[in-house]
Amino acid sequence: MKTKRRDFVEIDYTARIKENNLVFDTTVEIIAKENNVHDKNVNYHAVIVCLGERELIPGLDEFLIGKETNEEYDVEIGPKDAFGEKDAKLYHLVNTNKFLRQKIRPYPGMQVNIDNMFGIVKTVSGGRTMVDFNHPLAGKYVIYKVKINKIVEDVNEKISAYLKKIAGKDAKYVFEDKKLTLYYKTDEKIQKIIVEHLRKVIPDVKDVEFKDNDKE
Secondary structure, eight states, rough: OOOTTTTTTEEEEEETTTTOEEEEHHHHHSHHHHHOOTTTOHHHHHOEETTTTTTSHHHHHHHHOOOBBTTTEEEEEEGGGGTTTGGGGGGEEEEEEHHHHTTOOOOOOOOEEEEEEEEEEEETTTTTEEEEOTTTTTOOOEEEEEEEEEEEHHHHHHHHHHHHHHSSOOOEEEEEEEEEEOOOOHHHHHHHHHHHHHHOOTTTEEEEEEESOOOO
């Protein structure tokens, strides 16, 4: 069966940087361990994504549309459709004293957080520190090995996958008679965005209600 735009699909993948073949992301625990990128805080498992909704990097998202399920693919993706090209405007000179006042001595390769922006120190000289705020994989060609396990048909499975992305955890809900009751607290502006997007990607959801308290 071929996938189409706005299908929810379950996939497994492993992603590598082309130039050095280093794994930087995977859903498979044994591969993470074999490549020394295992994180004990990560729950390794197949993920469910909605195609065409940019839940993956653009190049991979588009590639998976129209592909067969239960097949494995290798796809090379250039910087523009992966993590972006390097942007010279995202290289900033920062007064080194800003770090020293926080008892931080910057050095090349150090990861820093400045005004809620994450960057990597490139050089330290003359009282100035050059920080690169580009994505760490900006400018890189990447290779994904991805398997489309299945197209998700169950509405509750779709809802659970969607809510996990927006809430970062398994949000509680009840879905009955095309009405979705969410036990998830957020402001009205965010609620409106969630409702509009839910109706678009899961047409079975006709009505959405938010409640603050956990369901009984």
